Ligand SMILES: [Zn+2]
């Protein structure tokens with residue numbers, strides 16, 4: 001395969017802003033030659049849902065069809081806590097999650113990545129079950145939609161759950177519609193949670209664990225972030241690729257792992273002043289790690 005074709009076949013990209021309209025994310029993605037894209041379909045820090053008008057949807061679809069981006073995923077609102085300790089928070093979270101899945105359905109986005117939540121005053125066990133039930137609620141309310149939900153592994157900051165593969169598996173065990181459920185690994189989060197992927201040996205061990213506990217086939221998205229804080233710190237601070245505690249090798253292990261060829265790999269690192277410079281650098285470095293391109 002020629003170099004250009006190979007680059008096009010790899011699902012590698014970044015989270016992009018939708019400022020100015022959802023469709024504008026494709027222009028941003030193309031400027032740095034993304035083949036995979038993640039967006040927020042609404043403001044991630046606000047509860048209120050903007051109306052998705054037929055015009056918005058049409059503009060989005062036109063841009064999507066013209067774009068070289070092959071995989072689009074959405075990231076759910078940060079406010080959603082699917083194990084919210086109060087009825088009010090839980091209801092709001094569940095409804096917001098249902099609305100997110102519905103927006104994705106309307107836009108033709110096949111996957112929503114979400115954080116499982118924080119157990120706050122609740123027992124951990126109880127919270128894991130509640131998240132599973134919330135996912136069931138959302139799946140039932142959006143029955144028949146071709147949208148899967150993907151639980152993102154967390155750094156385990158504060159009382160957030162889902163920072164180890166066992167907790168993710170436990171949440172999954174409560175979900176009825178397993179074919180509508182997946183997992184998103186965030187490299188910064190798993191590293192902060194204590195999974196050492198900095199050496200090939202460590203990477204192989206972590207992935208073997210993931211296979212045993214969660215199942216590789218359930219991995220639907222990978223977030224590519226280096227980590228500012230050390231292994232096991234439980235602090236979630238993203239760093240540019242190769243400039244943090246994980247280092248570039250780990251990203252090479254993933255990029256050259258055939259098992260993950262069809263899994264979108266998405267940067268969530270700071271953009272830099274012009275909005276593109278750092279993505280260009282990070283994506284350039286990542287592409288240089290792909291063995292078939294050397
Ligand atoms: Zn996330």
Ligand SMILES: [Zn+2]
Pocket residue numbers: 152186223268
């Ligand atoms: Zn992430």
